[in-house]
Each structure stands twice: as C-alpha cells, then as structure tokens.
Amino acid sequence: MNKTHRLCLVLGDQLSFDLASLKGLDAEQDTVLLVEVMEEASHVPHHPQKIALIFSAMRHFAEALKQRGIRVQYVTLDDPQNSGSVPGELRRWQSLLHAEELHLTECGDWRLEQSLKECGLAIQWHTDSRFLCSRADFSSWAEGKKQLRMEFFYREMRRKSGLLLNGDGSPVGGTWNFDAENRKTLPKGLRAPSPMRFSADAVTQDVLALVAKNFSSHYGALDAFDYPVTHADAQALWDYFLDWGLAAFGDYQDAMASDEPFLFHARISAALNIGLLDLRRLCNDVEAAYWAHRIPLNAAEGFIRQLIGWREYVRGVYWLKMPEYASGNLFGNSRPLPEFYWTGDTQMNCMSQAIGQSLKYAYAHHIQRLMVTGNFALLAGIAPSQICDWYLAIYMDAFDWVELPNTLGMVMHADGGYLGSKPYCASGQYIKRMSDYCRDCAYKVSESTTYDACPFNSLYWHFLMRHGDLLRGNQRMSMIYKNLDRMPESRQQALWQRGQFLLAKLDEGESF
Incomplete structure (x- = not known):
C-alpha cells in the first residue's frame, strides 16, 4: 500500500522537536519545509538581530532534523525561486513534491494564520502544545466574564500544573502572588552577573552577512x-x-540601572518564543531550585508567574479577541511615534537608556518597556498602532501574540481595560524610585513646570486631566484624582500649559 506523502511546514517561531505537527512523521516518506521569506522579515522593520536570530536558528534546526533522518526542504531568503511569502512557498512545494497532506501547527500571528487559511490549500492544523493553556481552554475559561483578570487565570494554571503547591492544593507560602516582594530598587554596589555570550559559528556568520546585505x-x-x-x-x-x-x-526584576541592560534577567524569552526552550521544563527547574533551597520563594513564584500566568494569559486574550482587538484605541490617540524612538536621540536619560539598549541589543526588560518607553507613549497620546509596530519591530522576543496585548492593552490601555484594570501611567517619580536614570538626566525630576522639568511629570498630569471623563470612574484611580483635585487651580493650569507645550513640540517633530 502506498503511503500518503505528508508535507509539514515549520515556521521560524516553531523550532521545537516536540511540535505537534511533527508527531508521526515518516522519515522515509514525509518532508519538513522551512522557509525564509521577505514578507515575514519586513512587514514591520524588524531589528536586524531579530531576523538573524530566527534565520540562524531555523538553519540550525533544519540541520538537526536532517541528523535525525528527517527529509528537509529549506528555502533561503536569496533563493532565486523564493516566492517571498509563506503561503507562496507552501503552494510551490506542495506542487513540487505532490504532497497529499499539509500539516501545520497554529501560528503566533493572526495575520499569517489568516493568509494560510485563505491560500487555497487544505491544511491540517495542530494545536500548539508548547503552551500550557490551549486556545479552546482559554476561551472556555473566559466565557461569561465581562473582564478577565490575570490573577484568577494564573491560579488556575498553578492548579493545572501543580507548581508550588502544598499537598492540600494550597499555594506554598500561604499566598498565590508575591508581586509586592518583586519591586526592590537596586542597592549601591550590587553587581549583576556578566551576561553569557555566544560567538557566531559559520552558519550564523553567513546569516549575519545575508541580513546586513538585505536589511540595512x-x-x-x-x-x-x-x-x-x-x-x-x-x-x-x-x-x-x-x-x-x-x-x-x-x-530586583523591576529595577533599572544606567548602562546595565540585563541586570538579573534571564534573556531567554526569545529562545523560548521560537521553540529552543520548553516552558514546562523551565518551570520545573525553577520549582526544583526552590525546593533545593537555592532560591527564595519570591524569585521562584515571580518567574513562574511570568511564564504560566502572564505569558499564557496574553496569548489567550490575543486569540480570543482578534482581529478586532488590534483596532482598540480608547483614548482616540492619533499622534505619530516620535522619531527618537528609532534613534534614541533624546535628552531624557531614561528614554535614551531604554531605547539605546533596545537598538543595540534588541532587548529591554518588562519595566523598561512598560514604565519608560511605554509610559511615555501613553502619556504623549501616541497612536496605538504605531507604538505596537515599534515594539513588534524592535524586540528580539516580540511576536504578535505576545506583543500586541502587552502593548495595546497593558501599555496603552487602548482596549478599554479588558486586559488591565487601570492605565499604567506614572510621573518621573516612579522612574527615580526604580532606577538611577534621573541622576544623569538633563531634566530635573523634582520639577514639573519649569523649562528643565522632567517631561514625564507634566505629561502625567496632563494625561489625567484630558482623560478624566474616561478614568475618574475607575476605583483604582480615585486616589490619584483626589490628589489632582486638591491642587490649586494655578498649579493645575501650569501643569496643563507645560504639557501642551511639550505635546506641541512633538507635533512639530522636535525631540526633548
């Protein structure tokens, strides 16, 4: 009996040997297809290091598959026959190989998944089992809820995984969440470990040359x-x-420091998101380190919460609410993204530090993204689509399923509070508390209305004033508005005028 020839397409963020669509492959009969295409590398101007990471990891994965005896067709970016798109390459190779079955694991991008579903081919789709919570399971959890709270979802994931639980099912340490113990500032003299670095082998060197040539x-x-x-x-x-x-x-996961881009962060999110690491093994390793008394509970719980709590939660929201979710714009923002987001050319030291390291390393940790570059975009009224595209382009670990909810919902509150119960807005005082950025800044964080005042200060109050009709009813914002109302009218007017002046400078294309 003739066997059915299966063609399995593996995307650049699916480089896992345990991928659902790879199960049951016949090494003699079936083929795995990997493609480097211009459409995916350039639909936003992805950071060159991000493109290099994915292409090099794809090439290494293809070699590893071959060493396991699996037939692989690999299409490089500069292949003259390359059609330039994932659907185009799938159609081309289905025809060349006369494949009877096409297998694919769920995408991480609604746009790409739709283009594949509409490409005219009968694809057998597989659930992405790399995640703890499937799309269907998240939809069932969310059914009937007006608002989705990550904390309650996280508890369900803890119960499902069995991580950091006592024998009776209660959380180790007596509480589910130690977030309040994850916000310490960095003490003077404490040095973070030097980052582990990896030199480029011949495959990566070829990719770096390819990227330099095509994405300059x-x-x-x-x-x-x-x-x-x-x-x-x-x-x-x-x-x-x-x-x-x-x-x-x-x-110190929320701490920031000048010229310290990594501190105590793992830098593994990009590797995890493209399939080089396994979520369940990471969590088990962290739990084992806690039980072995190698790490404190707030470190173990905080890390696990990011993985099985927040990461799974934003993916669930993404697939539950797309494509409508992407058009959210609660505050009606229309201001273009300032040019200094692409250059780092600003006198605001916190922004210069966060953007500068992002351009250099394609990396910034979550507080730099949320409370520095994101906070500024929120206060300045930047169009959500533009800041979302910037995050998607600039960060090594940014894929649409994780970037869009984090930016549009968490950073910009553009989804009307569906993802987060309040806007994460703050003045320069937050940045001063959590970093040393203000020490070497051209602006004074202690001032709000003078010519050299920290722009975050007046923009913070300006944001609250101009959106009071939307935010005053939020219980979590009530104390902030009470503080605003207690200010003398002259003080409020001065803050408003300073904010107006700064926003006008942005509209004129000037940097701060």
Whole structure:
C-alpha cells in the first residue's frame, strides 16, 4: 500500500522537536519545509538581530532534523525561486513534491494564520502544545466574564500544573502572588552577573552577512549579536541564569540601572518564543531550585508567574479577541511615534537608556518597556498602532501574540481595560524610585513646570486631566484624582500649559 506523502511546514517561531505537527512523521516518506521569506522579515522593520536570530536558528534546526533522518526542504531568503511569502512557498512545494497532506501547527500571528487559511490549500492544523493553556481552554475559561483578570487565570494554571503547591492544593507560602516582594530598587554596589555570550559559528556568520546585505535600512545594530541559536546553547543560557541570576531576580526584576541592560534577567524569552526552550521544563527547574533551597520563594513564584500566568494569559486574550482587538484605541490617540524612538536621540536619560539598549541589543526588560518607553507613549497620546509596530519591530522576543496585548492593552490601555484594570501611567517619580536614570538626566525630576522639568511629570498630569471623563470612574484611580483635585487651580493650569507645550513640540517633530 502506498503511503500518503505528508508535507509539514515549520515556521521560524516553531523550532521545537516536540511540535505537534511533527508527531508521526515518516522519515522515509514525509518532508519538513522551512522557509525564509521577505514578507515575514519586513512587514514591520524588524531589528536586524531579530531576523538573524530566527534565520540562524531555523538553519540550525533544519540541520538537526536532517541528523535525525528527517527529509528537509529549506528555502533561503536569496533563493532565486523564493516566492517571498509563506503561503507562496507552501503552494510551490506542495506542487513540487505532490504532497497529499499539509500539516501545520497554529501560528503566533493572526495575520499569517489568516493568509494560510485563505491560500487555497487544505491544511491540517495542530494545536500548539508548547503552551500550557490551549486556545479552546482559554476561551472556555473566559466565557461569561465581562473582564478577565490575570490573577484568577494564573491560579488556575498553578492548579493545572501543580507548581508550588502544598499537598492540600494550597499555594506554598500561604499566598498565590508575591508581586509586592518583586519591586526592590537596586542597592549601591550590587553587581549583576556578566551576561553569557555566544560567538557566531559559520552558519550564523553567513546569516549575519545575508541580513546586513538585505536589511540595512532597518533600525538597530547587528554587530552586538550574541544570542543562542541552538537548543544546546539556549539550555546553556538557561542553566547560567539558574546558577547566577534567578536568586536575585525576585527582588530586583523591576529595577533599572544606567548602562546595565540585563541586570538579573534571564534573556531567554526569545529562545523560548521560537521553540529552543520548553516552558514546562523551565518551570520545573525553577520549582526544583526552590525546593533545593537555592532560591527564595519570591524569585521562584515571580518567574513562574511570568511564564504560566502572564505569558499564557496574553496569548489567550490575543486569540480570543482578534482581529478586532488590534483596532482598540480608547483614548482616540492619533499622534505619530516620535522619531527618537528609532534613534534614541533624546535628552531624557531614561528614554535614551531604554531605547539605546533596545537598538543595540534588541532587548529591554518588562519595566523598561512598560514604565519608560511605554509610559511615555501613553502619556504623549501616541497612536496605538504605531507604538505596537515599534515594539513588534524592535524586540528580539516580540511576536504578535505576545506583543500586541502587552502593548495595546497593558501599555496603552487602548482596549478599554479588558486586559488591565487601570492605565499604567506614572510621573518621573516612579522612574527615580526604580532606577538611577534621573541622576544623569538633563531634566530635573523634582520639577514639573519649569523649562528643565522632567517631561514625564507634566505629561502625567496632563494625561489625567484630558482623560478624566474616561478614568475618574475607575476605583483604582480615585486616589490619584483626589490628589489632582486638591491642587490649586494655578498649579493645575501650569501643569496643563507645560504639557501642551511639550505635546506641541512633538507635533512639530522636535525631540526633548
């Protein structure tokens, strides 16, 4: 009996040997297809290091599959026959190989999944089992709820996974969430471990040359590329973090420091998101480190919460609410993204630090994204679509399923509070408390209305004033508005005028 020839398409963020669509492959009969295409590399101007990471990891994964005896067709970006799109390549290879079955694991991008569903081919879709919560399971959990709270979802994931639970099912330590113990500022003299770096092998060097040639117009440096591109190297990076970073991560995960882009963060999110690391193994390793008394509970719980709580939660929201979710714009923002987001050319030291390291490393940790670059975009009234595209383009770990809810919902509150119960807005005082950025800034964080006052200060109050009709009814904002109402009218007017002046400068294309 003749066997059916299966063609399995593996995308650049699906580089896992345990991928559902790879199950049951016949090494002699079936084929795995991987493609580098211009459409996916340029639909936003992705950071050159991000493109290099994915292409190099894809090439290494293809070689690893071949070593396992699996037939692989690999299409490079500069292949003369390359059609330039994922659906185009799937159609081309289905025809060339006369494949009777096409298999594909769920995409991480609604746009790409729709284009594949509409490409005219009968595709057998597989659930992405790399996640703890399937799309269907999240939809069932969300059914009937007007608002979705991550905390309650997270508790369900803890119960489902069994992580950090006592024998009776109660949380270790007596509470589910130790977030209040994850906000310490960095003490003077405390040094973070040096980041683990990986040198480029011949495959990566070829990719770096390819990216330099084809994406020179994209923002971001390529010469600092040092990320793991294989499963073994990603595991080495993870082991290094377990040994040297995780114990202090719980205390200082929200801290920021000048010229310290990584601090105690793992830098494994990109490797995890493209399939080089396994979610369940990471969580089990963290739990084991806690039980072995190698790390404190707030570090273990804080890290696990990010993985099975927030990460799974935003993915669930994305697939539950797309495509309508992407058009959210509660505040009616229309201001273009300032040019200095692409250059780092600003006298605001916090912004210069966060943007500068993002351009150099394609990396910033969650507080730099949320409370510095994101906070400014929120206060300045930047169009949500523009800041979303910036995050998607600039960060190594940014894929639409994780970037869009985090930016549109968490950062910009553009979804009307569906994802987060309040806007994460703050004045410069928050940045001063959590970093040393203000120390070397051209602006004074202690001032709000003078010519040299921190722009975050007046823009914060201006944001609250101009959106009072939408936010005053929010219980979590009531104290803030009471503070605003207690201000003398002259003070409110001065803050308003300073905010107006700064926004006018943005509209004229000026930097701060």
